[in-house]
Amino acid sequence: MKRTIFEVILALALVGAGAFGWTNWKQNQTASKQVAELKTATEEADKASKEKTDAIKAAEEEMSALRAEMEPLEKAARQLTAVKGALANGATLADIETSYKSQKKLSAERQVGLGAVRMLTKGAEDPGSLEAFRKALEMSELGDRKNIVCAAQLGLLAAGEKITVLAECLPKSLRLEPAMEDKSGKEASAEKTGDKGNHAKDDDKKSGEKKAVQWSYDGEMGPERWGKEFPTCAKGKSQSPLDIRGPFVKARTVVTADYKEGPLKMVNNGHTIQVNVPAGSKLRIDGVAYELLQFHFHRPSEEKLDGKPMAMVVHFVHKNAEGKLAVLGVLLKEGNENPGIKTLWANMPLEEGPEVAPDGVNFNPGNLLPREFDFYSYEGSLTTPPCTEGVRFFILKSTVNVAKEQVAAFPFKRNARPVQALNGREISTN
Numbered sequence: 230m231k232r233t234i235f236e237v238i239l240a241l242a243l244v245g246a247g248a249f250g251w252t253n254w255k256q257n258q259t260a261s262k263q264v265a266e267l268k269t270a271t272e273e274a275d276k277a278s279k280e281k282t283d284a285i286k287a288a289e290e291e292m293s294a295l296r297a298e299m300e301p302l303e304k305a306a307r308q309l310t311a312v313k314g315a316l317a318n319g320a321t322l323a324d325i326e327t328s329y330k331s332q333k334k335l336s337a338e339r340q341v342g343l344g345a346v347r348m349l350t351k352g353a354e355d356p357g358s359l360e361a362f363r364k365a366l367e368m369s370e371l372g373d374r375k376n377i378v379c380a381a382q383l384g385l386l387a388a389g390e391k392i393t394v395l396a397e398c399l400p401k402s403l404r405l406e407p408a409m410e411d412k413s414g415k416e417a418s419a420e421k422t423g424d425k426g427n428h429a430k431d432d433d434k435k436s437g438e439k440k441a442v443q444w445s446y447d448g449e450m451g452p453e454r455w456g457k458e459f460p461t462c463a464k465g466k467s468q469s470p471l472d473i474r475g476p477f478v479k480a481r482t483v484v485t486a487d488y489k490e491g492p493l494k495m496v497n498n499g500h501t502i503q504v505n506v507p508a509g510s511k512l513r514i515d516g517v518a519y520e521l522l523q524f525h526f527h528r529p530s531e532e533k534l535d536g537k538p539m540a541m542v543v544h545f546v547h548k549n550a551e552g553k554l555a556v557l558g559v560l561l562k563e564g565n566e567n568p569g570i571k572t573l574w575a576n577m578p579l580e581e582g583p584e585v586a587p588d589g590v591n592f593n594p595g596n597l598l599p600r601e602f603d604f605y606s607y608e609g610s611l612t613t614p615p616c617t618e619g620v621r622f623f624i625l626k627s628t629v630n631v632a633k634e635q636v637a638a639f640p641f642k643r644n645a646r647p648v649q650a651l652n653g654r655e656i657s658t659n
């Protein structure tokens with residue numbers, strides 16, 4: 230009986246142990262499953278976290294790239310603000326103008342620059358910008374500086390001026406159709422080479438393309454109104470002619486004329502009688518050769534001496550290799566008949582028209598010069614529109630005679646611009 234009880238207990242114990250073990254095992258299994266799940270979760274979490282880290286890293290990289298991009302933009306913006314600030318009160322412009330004024334003459338490049346700064350400071354309507362651009366344009370006519378011509382033309386266009394801009398000056402996007410382009414080009418070149426008055430030889434050759442801006446010595450388009458179409462005539466500070474009076478400064482310049490005889494060619498251009506001179510006649514200023522292009526007459530003389538004009542003046546117009554103009558003025562005083570003028574008057578066209586070249590008539594411009602070469606000299610301008618400045622004047626002190634009848638036979642009763650303000654210029658004499 231004891232044994233049976235023992236066996237039962239043992240069996241129970243075994244069952245118990247087994248049950249315990251199974252429970253244990255079962256528990257273990259659950260735990261390891263949980264661990265595995267946990268592990269997966271952790272791994273997933275890790276993965277997500279790595280993705281997040283990568284994203285942050287990428288974002289950071291992007292940020293730094295953006296910062297690198299922003300830096301120059303910010304710098305540019307700061308610079309723009311600085312420029313705007315500097316220009317806002319006009320002080321910078323005033324400084325530039327002052328420094329430019331202290332120089333006797335501004336280059337075309339500087340005029341364009343001044344126009345641009347003025348436009349930035351004062352807006353597109355600023356008349357000073359217009360003037361600067363116009364001056365640059367006029368000055369550039371003397372040489373063939375396309376970039377300055379373009380800058381000035383585009384500046385005027387930007388300011389709302391009705392101006393024909395050279396086709397080649399326009400950005401490609403603004404260019405017209407070829408046919409139109411050709412037309413606008415022609416108009417612009419007519420404008421560019423336009424009416425230089427009596428002082429430019431090629432004027433008459435291109436008279437067919439001349440812009441239809443008329444000017445005269447009286448009435449609607451008289452000298453007081455020239456500035457409306459030709460701003461330099463009104464606003465220029467070195468205009469010709471002058472009333473020549475002291476005090477004078479001592480001139481150290483040496484001037485000699487070497488004029489040659491050649492076939493006579495004359496034109497009545499509606500403003501004066503002009504003699505176009507074949508190449509070879511020269512004026513030498515301190516040894517620098519200036520080619521004589523043409524000479525023409527004014528009645529009475531444009532220049533005055535101590536407030537008094539002479540009966541007439543001959544202007545001999547010269548140009549050096551750099552395009553600088555020099556005018557030699559010979560005053561004609563009423564007196565004996567002038568043999569040189571006798572030849573000229575016998576051949577001159579009385580009505581406006583093309584150049585005439587009378588058969589077999591030669592002329593030496595030197596016939597109209599006095600023996601003595603003492604002079605008054607100053608920086609001036611063309612005395613006809615567009616009144617371009619940068620022209621050196623030498624007015625001889627010695628006069629030559631002209632008969633009263635010869636003066637009366639000149640077909641222009643009055644073709645003299647009034648004297649202009651000296652504006653601080655020096656008149657020198659040798």
Ligand SMILES: [Zn+2]
Binds near residue numbers: 427525612
């Ligand atoms: Zn003249």
